Amino acid sequence: MAYVEIDSDDETKKNLIKTKIMEKCKKDLPDYEIPKYIECIKKIPYKNTKHDFKQLEAMGEEYVKKLGE
Numbered sequence: 001m002a003y004v005e006i007d008s009d010d011e012t013k014k015n016l017i018k019t020k021i022m023e024k025c026k027k028d029l030p031d032y033e034i035p036k037y038i039e040c041i042k043k044i045p046y047k048n049t050k051h052d053f054k055q056l057e058a059m060g061e062e063y064v065k066k067l068g069e
Contacts, residue, residue, distance in 0.1 A: 001035055001036065001037045001038075001039065001060040001063070001064075002021070002035035002037070002038045002039070003038075003039050003040075003041055003044060003056060003059075004017060004018070004021065004038060004039070004040050004041070005040075005041060005042070005043060005044045006040045006041075006042070007042055007043075008040075014040040017040065018038045018040065021038055022034075022035075022038060037060075037063065037064065037067075039059070039060070039063050041059070044056075045059075
């Protein structure tokens with residue numbers, strides 16, 4: 001799971017960004033490092049000036065759950 005911070009509600013723009021990121025990852029990274037999902041969010045959560053990984057993990061679980069519905 002990878003997160004991209006983008007302040008836009010335009011789904012076309014989000015999909016284009018996700019596609020470009022995935023293409024770059026496939027070109028430059030080994031297969032095991034390529035994210036399975038890329039999620040665009042308005043703001044990366046922070047806690048004490050660091051990424052809030054617990055909140056990101058919860059957001060990821062919710063995103064994957066939505067994909068399964």
